[in-house]
Amino acid sequence: MDTCDNMSSLLVDYINRRLEQKENIKVAMHLAQCDRCRKEVAMLLSIKNVVQKSVQEVPDDILSSAFDMIVVEEKASYFDYCFDAIKTVKDSFSIVRKTIGFAFDTITV
Numbered sequence: 475m476d477t478c479d480n481m482s483s484l485l486v487d488y489i490n491r492r493l494e495q496k497e498n499i500k501v502a503m504h505l506a507q508c509d510r511c512r513k514e515v516a517m518l519l520s521i522k523n524v525v526q527k528s529v530q531e532v533p534d535d536i537l538s539s540a541f542d543m544i545v546v547e548e549k550a551s552y553f554d555y556c557f558d559a560i561k562t563v564k565d566s567f568s569i570v571r572k573t574i575g576f577a578f579d580t581i582t583v
């Protein structure tokens with residue numbers, strides 16, 4: 475079984491359907507048997523929904539004028555940028571999780 479640490483770096487790309495088929499299957503199989511990673515995916519999806527919703531709530535005239543100021547290539551990567559930001563947050567949570575795990579292991583020994 476793949477470890478959660480191996481999966482962690484793939485989960486953002488998994489929910490954004492950016493994985494190769496082989497990796498996609500690997501993640502799906504891991505999620506089928508790992509509650510911890512399923513919870514992480516659920517958290518990522520809720521963050522993704524909030525980001526999408528907040529973009530949708532910007533009035534069209536403001537959104538379109540703001541987007542008009544962005545060159546075409548940057549528009550295409552706008553959502554990638556949002557999800558890369560989410561990945562940074564997720565990585566931070568991962569570090570916090572490891573730190574708490576280390577502290578817990580240290581305390582309980």
Ligand SMILES: [Zn+2]
Pocket residue numbers: 477478481504508509510511512
């Ligand atoms: Zn896992």
